[in-house]
Amino acid sequence: MGTEIKTWQVVSGKLQPVNTSLAEAGRRETQDLEEWIVSNPAIIGAGISIIGRQVPTKSGPLDLLGIDKHGNSVIVELKRDKLPREALAQAIDYASDVAEWSIEKFGEICTQFTGKRLEDHLTESFPDINLENLNINETQRIILVGFGIEGALERMLNWLSDSYGVNVNAVLLQYVRTARGDELLSRVAVISEELEEQRSKRKKFQIPMSDEPGEYPPDALKQKLTQYLSQDLWSAKRITKVLLPVLLREGKVTRDQLKKEFVQMGEAETERDAGYFLSLISQQIGLARNDFLRQVIGYEYHPDMPWMKETYFIREEYRDLVQEVLDSLNKN
Structure with a gap:
């Protein structure tokens, strides 16, 4: 039998069980x-x-999509009654799709739901977090929410958490309507919050990252670069409008210089915004599948912050190719 929450109300000095379901209420x-x-x-x-909320995925609408203070995406699957074991498979299906989403897609979802840019929404939600150090959707969390749980599912969650450190949890709620009509909602988590916090900081199910450049011949490289920069993605547009032109003009450029360029060229309102945009560009360049970007764009890490790209440059042998690609895109 799985974990359940029971509630009693004190009436005239005696305990009376309170059992009210959402449907009954x-x-x-x-x-x-x-x-x-x-x-x-x-x-x-x-x-x-x-x-x-009700975010479309390849497997159907996801009940709630969140981001935690570590940058992990949070897949929330809700059930009005007891959580069945099938809920885990469904949530994993959603997570496998969400894992492939770009930061731009998260931004679009956030703007549609909250009316705010993703960076503004996260700044309000986590005022003590430096967004420049936040890698959005590098890891996925799953939270199943229901009013009870099947014993088999609870065993599965504990096994996945204890044996493999998988970042999945179930939160069990108890809805109560008192005799006076007050509505109360209590909760308990299957995995303790302390352990879940440790899981949130780990890098499980990471999107593959790499510093290795591609080795494509010129024609294939040009095609891949053109295809990527032609996408309707904010990072691709910013690479096309700001990063590549500035690197062609200036050679090796620091992160601080690029932030100023973003503001001067009207692509960012403040240097803080520009820093966030650069973090997104850095993430795109670091994706293992984007090795063609690393073939033309070189970078060096900050000596004191080895996770942060400090300087960028276009590799000398590809400067003409990059210019040709930009000229072609500007004509279209």
């Missing part, structure tokens, strides 16, 4: 439970900000 999963969690995500875990 006329509450609905999508219209009530989701809204409650969006209004205060702390009920499913500390340091989580919700950026999307």
Whole structure:
């Protein structure tokens, strides 16, 4: 038998069990439970900000999408009743799709749901976090939310967490309507918050990253570069409009110089915004699959912050090729 929460009300000095389901109270999963969690995500875990609701995925709509203070994406699957073991498979299916999403897609989802840019929303949610050091969606978390849990599913969650450090948890809620009509919602997590916090800091299911450049012949490299820069993605546009032109003009350029260039060229309102945009560009360059970008764009890491790219430059043998690609894109 899985974990459940029981509630008793003290009436005339005696305990009386209170058993009220959402359905019995006329509450609905999508219209009530989701809204409650969006209004205060702390009920499913500390340091989580919700950026999307009923988000389309390849496997159907994801109930809630969040980002935590470590930059992990948070996949939230809700059930109005007891959590079945199938809920885990469904959430993993969602997570496998979300893992491939770009930061631009997260930005679009956030703007559509909150009316704010992703960076502004996260700054408000986590004022003590430096967004430049946050790698969005590098790791995925799964949180299953329900009003009970099948014993088999609880064993699976504990096994995945203890044996493999998988970042998955279940939060069990208890809805209560008192005799006076007050509505209460209590919760317990299958995996302790302390252990879940440790899991959140780990780098499980990472998107593959690399510093290795590609080795494509000129024609194939030109085709890949053109194809990537032609995408309707903010980072691709910023690489085309700012990064590559500045590197062609100036040679080796520091991160601070690039932040100033972003502001001067009207692509960022402040240097803080520019720093965030550069972090997104850095992440795109570092993706293992984008080895063609690293073939033309070289970089050096900061001596005191070895995770941060400090200087950028275009490799000398590819300067003409990059200029040809930019000229071609500007004509179209």
